[in-house]
Amino acid sequence: MVVEIDALAERAVDARSARRLIALELSDVVVPSPSVGRRAELFLRVLGREGDSLRLELWERGEFHGARALSRAGENPQLFARRVALAAAELGRRLARKREAALQREARLKLAREQRERQLREQTQEGPVALRSELGFAFVPGRLWLGGSKAATELTLRGALRLDLAAEAWAGHLRAAGGAALYGLSLGPAYRAVLAPRVDWDVAARASALSLQAPAASQLDSVAGQQGTWSALAAISSRLELRLSRQVRASLGVEGGALLRSVSYRGESGQERLRGPWLSGALGLVVTPP
Secondary structure, eight states: OEEEEOTTGGGTSOHHHHHHHHHHHGGGOOOOOSSTTOOOOEEEEEEEETTTEEEEEEEETTEEEEEEEEEOTTOOHHHHHHHHHHHHHHHHHHHHHHHHHHHHHHHHHHHHHHHHHHHHHHSOOOOSEEEEEEEEEEEETTTEEEEEEEEEEEEEEETTEEEEEEEEEEEEEETTTEEEEEEEEEEEEEEEEEEETTEEEEEEEEEEEEEEEOTTOSEETTEETOOEEEEEEEEEEEEEEEESSSSEEEEEEEEEEEESSOEEEEETTEEEEEOSEEEEEEEEEEEOOO
């Protein structure tokens, strides 16, 4: 600490006593430094004013930290020096409280940042784009049994809401007609909610355009010799997703829906119709590129 007493102030206060008493009063005041590895360097200016009054200014590295005005009011220079020292100590304590509050605020902000960063590391990365690949089975009860795969692109819209674009390919057995294949393109909204740091719940709805291939059927949609036709599907799915790493989830899901267009065909036992509910299950991986 450096104490400067100008010539006009020395007329009102005993400069030697003021320097000694200021050092004594400030000896138990600890002012934290604003920078790690640097000490607080205080500079106290005692400036004289007309009428035996003084102005005390506290500075640190060129930054102003407050002032006090004192009047001698008839006191002798030694007693006035005591009042000057007490006022200087109050300025120092005020700066110490201000600096401690700032350091505590910075510590809280740092802790909050570290907690947010830790939570982000613990959670799987979200969007803006993710890729999902699934293997599964599907069936229309009593009519169609399938096994196949699906690939989807997940596009984040806002927060946990997204849009899923998917393509699927299935192969299986169509009742009374033998082997069949099903191909589709789908589009629909989805939402993902966090159940636990490592577990998410995903729900989605989709509408699909389907291409059905049944080469063993003698008729499709009452057309003899036709091997392919189309249908449509509306479905809702639910998945549990387990975090494997920051970018990878494992998913296990089920889906329920209904065929929107029935397909008539002629099989071994006569005329048949493919219609009814759609049920499926799938196991897959969701990858979010870094």
